[in-house]
Amino acid sequence: MILPPSFYRQEDVVLIAKSLLGKILVTKVEGVCTSGIIVETEAYEGITDRASHAFGGKQTARTEIMYENGGVAYIYLCYGLHHLFNVITNTSGVPHAVLIRAIEPLKGIDIMLKRRNKISFQPSLTNGPGVLSQALGITTKLNGNSLQGTDLFIEDSGIPLLPENIVATTRVGVAYAGKDALLPYRFYVQRNVFVSKAKGL
DNA sequence: CAAACGATTTTCT
DNA sequence: GAAAATCGTTTGG
Numbered sequence: 001m002i003l004p005p006s007f008y009r010q011e012d013v014v015l016i017a018k019s020l021l022g023k024i025l026v027t028k029v030e031g032v033c034t035s036g037i038i039v040e041t042e043a044y045e046g047i048t049d050r051a052s053h054a055f056g057g058k059q060t061a062r063t064e065i066m067y068e069n070g071g072v073a074y075i076y077l078c079y080g081l082h083h084l085f086n087v088i089t090n091t092s093g094v095p096h097a098v099l100i101r102a103i104e105p106l107k108g109i110d111i112m113l114k115r116r117n118k119i120s121f122q123p124s125l126t127n128g129p130g131v132l133s134q135a136l137g138i139t140t141k142l143n144g145n146s147l148q149g150t151d152l153f154i155e156d157s158g159i160p161l162l163p164e165n166i167v168a169t170t171r172v173g174v175a176y177a178g179k180d181a182l183l184p185y186r187f188y189v190q191r192n193v194f195v196s197k198a199k200g201l
Numbered sequence: 202c203a204a205a206c207g208a209t210t211t212t213c214t
Numbered sequence: 215g216a217a218a219a220t221c222g223t224t225t226g227g
Contacts, residue, residue: 042208076208078207078208079206080207081210128210129209130209
């Protein structure tokens with residue numbers, strides 16, 4: 001079942017980030033279908049969060065997507081070479097987002113290997129926000145796309161993830177955010193080998 | 202208009 | 215473990 005708009009339009013972005021673990025991210029790019037189970041996410045709580053691009057209500061050409069009604073993709077280029085995939089949540093005017101940081105490959109693994117220029121199936125195929133986008137063919141071309149479309153959506157596997165298997169910790173790469181860097185807004189599936197190897201862990 | 206800078210990954214030592 | 219790769223966005227002059 002594809003997650004409906006109402007899923008993304010809930011109030012609590014932290015809860016949504018947690019709920020997205022175990023869901024299946026599906027892309028159809030250039031006619032080929034690829035998918036994976038979401039195993040790591042981070043919540044970005046809009047204007048009150050120093051780590052968010054929309055902190056303080058900042059609105060620019062890049063961040064305007066974040067102010068859309070929940071259920072669209074926000075994809076931007078990081079460090080000039082990595083496409084990072086976010087899901088926009090909450091309602092219009094509230095720029096909440098969830099960064100998808102890692103997935104466990106499901107369908108189209110051969111395609112992912114080709115896109116990642118790899119010959120064997122290893123965790124490094126999709127164990128980070130930049131590399132999972134590369135594996136799924138996600139680029140800034142999909143920025144602003146609805147998650148109800150045929151090319152990009154998230155579905156419920158129907159298999160519940162046990163709460164005791166979810167780990168909450170601090171976010172990665174946001175040291176500049178001061179006290180907000182200490183918030184437990186990063187979630188991942190315990191012992192899953194596809195969780196990213198963040199610096200300093 | 203010029204310059205600095207990342208919500209990262211890879212490669213080399 | 216350190217450093218490079220690399221470019222759109224943002225910010226300041």
